[in-house]
Amino acid sequence: MEHSIIHLDDRTDQATKQMLTNVVKRKQKYDNFKNRHLTVMTLTMGMATVFLLYMYLTTIKPYSYSFYEVFSAFFSQPANLYLFIITGGLFGLMNLLREKRDKAEKEYHALRCEIIDKSKDLWKKEDAWKNRHLVYEMMKEKYDINLYHENK
Template identity: 35%
Template sequence: MNQQIEQLDGFADEPTREMLQSLIDKKRKFDKYKTLCLRWQIFTFLSVLSFMAYFYFIILHPGDSNLSILLGQFTGDEMHIFFLVAIVAGYGSALHCKKKEEKAETEYHKLRCEVITKSPDLWPKPFLWKKRHEVFKVMKKEFDINLFYESK
């Protein structure tokens, strides 16, 4: 359990702290997939861009405008296949990571909304209800998790 969550001993009971820890874990998982997806998208974009530049300056520009000669030059080199495989692999990986990112975001948002909805049950006593605001501040400041409102 995180040190900041353990320090909330007087502000929240054990099940509430476990729920908050789970929320932090889901947020980190979502952030991890978000970063990974962005990296794959940048890799794919740069691969496409470099292949287009290579294709234009090496194959199209100095060569003839005959389509059969261009296709022969394109299929004659293994480097072109490597470029295409890298682009397809990058695109496929970006799609796969995007699906995982959306799933992680859904799980995170569901649990976050559950914490917000169950706040009266998690902090049932009036003196604990006043401390709830401190817990929400810690979650926002330390982990960038907004528990004040349900909207994203």
């Protein structure tokens, strides 16, 4: 359990603390996939640029007079195949990470919305209900998790 969530004292019960910890874990998982996707997307774009520049300089420009010569020159150089496979692999990895990022975002958003919907049940006592904004502020400041509104 997160250190700052453990020290919420009597403002929340143990079940609420566990829900808050789970939403923090889901947010971290989402952020991790988001950063990995961005990194691989940048690598894919860079690799595609390098591949296209290499193709232009070594294959297309010297043999532009004939499509057959461009085609033959492309398959006669093994570096072209390797660069093509690496670029395609990075593109596939980018799409895989995008799907995982989207799934992690849906899980995080669903749990965050569940906490918002159940806030009346989670803070039943009058004094706990009045102090829930302190928990919301801590979650917003420390973990960048907005529990005030369901919209992102």
